[in-house]
Amino acid sequence: MTQEHDDVPEVERDGTVPPVQRLPALPESVAPAVEALPGLARVAASAWWHTTEWGVRTSARAGRRMARAVTDPSEAASLARDATEAATVIGDLARSVTSGVPISRALMSAGESLGELADPPDPAGDRAPPTTDTMASLRQRGAELLERSRDVWSTDVGHPAYERILDELAPDEARILLLLLQGGPQPSVDVRTGGPIGMVNSQLVAPGLSMIGARAGCRHLDQVPAYLNNLFRLGLVWFSRESLRDPMDYQVVEAQPDVLAAVHSVKFAKIVRRSIHLTPFGEDFCRTCLVDESVAATDFPEHAPPPEPEGGEPPNA
Numbered sequence: 001m002t003q004e005h006d007d008v009p010e011v012e013r014d015g016t017v018p019p020v021q022r023l024p025a026l027p028e029s030v031a032p033a034v035e036a037l038p039g040l041a042r043v044a045a046s047a048w049w050h051t052t053e054w055g056v057r058t059s060a061r062a063g064r065r066m067a068r069a070v071t072d073p074s075e076a077a078s079l080a081r082d083a084t085e086a087a088t089v090i091g092d093l094a095r096s097v098t099s100g101v102p103i104s105r106a107l108m109s110a111g112e113s114l115g116e117l118a119d120p121p122d123p124a125g126d127r128a129p130p131t132t133d134t135m136a137s138l139r140q141r142g143a144e145l146l147e148r149s150r151d152v153w154s155t156d157v158g159h160p161a162y163e164r165i166l167d168e169l170a171p172d173e174a175r176i177l178l179l180l181l182q183g184g185p186q187p188s189v190d191v192r193t194g195g196p197i198g199m200v201n202s203q204l205v206a207p208g209l210s211m212i213g214a215r216a217g218c219r220h221l222d223q224v225p226a227y228l229n230n231l232f233r234l235g236l237v238w239f240s241r242e243s244l245r246d247p248m249d250y251q252v253v254e255a256q257p258d259v260l261a262a263v264h265s266v267k268f269a270k271i272v273r274r275s276i277h278l279t280p281f282g283e284d285f286c287r288t289c290l291v292d293e294s295v296a297a298t299d300f301p302e303h304a305p306p307p308e309p310e311g312g313e314p315p316n317a
Contacts, residue, residue, distance in 0.1 A: 158289070166289060168230070172213075172216070172218040172223065172224075173227045173231055176218065177231070177237075177286050178290055179215055179216040180276070180282075181291070181300055182300060184301025185276060185277045185304065186211075186212050186215070187250045188239070189209050189254060189271050189272060189274065190206065191206040191207075191262035191272075192204055193266050193268060205266055208228065209253065211252065211253050211256065228276070235282065236282030238276075238277055238279050238306040239275075239276055239277075240275045240277055240304060242275060250273050254271055275304075279303075280305065283303060
């Protein structure tokens with residue numbers, strides 16, 4: 001017979017086989033966690049997307065909290081406390097799995113706890129009520145502001161909002177402001193329904209048509225209505241129901257294709273003449289930010305002051 005390989009165990013004469021060596025048994029505290037690993041892998045695969053969605057939803061809130069924590073000691077303490085509680089939740093999850101709690105139940109409990117930390121109930125929305133320290137800081141800033149107002153040697157020039165406004169202006173909007181500063185109030189017209197019915201109930205067909213975009217040299221003429229609305233929002237311009245004194249200013253406007261198209265879109269039409277002005281705030285902004293100091297000292301065409309709150313609505317109102 002052929003000699004067998006040396007590492008093949010020989011059968012003892014009594015017919016028994018040497019016992020097979022087994023791996024040492026796992027500790028009882030670790031065995032449930034090892035058995036749960038396949039389930040954890042499946043749950044992790046399905047939870048990845050929900051975790052990403054939750055992270056996107058809460059990242060903005062967390063960023064705002066981090067920004068407030070820089071200046072607000074109470075917010076910094078609250079943020080540190082929440083971080084500690086989140087670490088506790090993760091530790092509880094691990095202990096629950098090792099103690100035999102089903103994976104689905106443990107993850108659901110942890111998710112609810114983390115959700116309460118990420119989205120705490122806030123009846124006032126994202127804004128928390130001001131704390132005592134915050135109120136004291138606001139009063140201190142107000143006192144400093146009043147102190148600067150009494151300083152006759154102060155060199156402050158321009159409104160503090162001008163820097164923010166510059167960040168919110170498009171290049172074409174700066175051109176429109178320069179036109180209003182140097183060219184004065186600009187004519188605009190509304191096209192409304194006329195005729196016998198229009199005398200009783202006139203409907204607006206096209207509001208705020210003007211040549212401001214073309215006269216200012218704007219690159220995107222189709223965006224001029226949006227530009228004017230933004231300038232109105234920033235308090236730089238206002239829209240008057242009154243017409244300009246010189247009727248010649250309206251002849252070119254009323255001959256424009258968009259005005260003629262609006263007039264011909266209805267059976268009876270009438271044109272209502274209006275005007276667009278700089279506010280005093282807008283005029284000072286233009287003098288401070290858009291022209292040189294030597295030019296700012298010169299005289300520019302005069303604009304009518306805006307009326308009380310019942311007037312001055314944007315052209316699409």
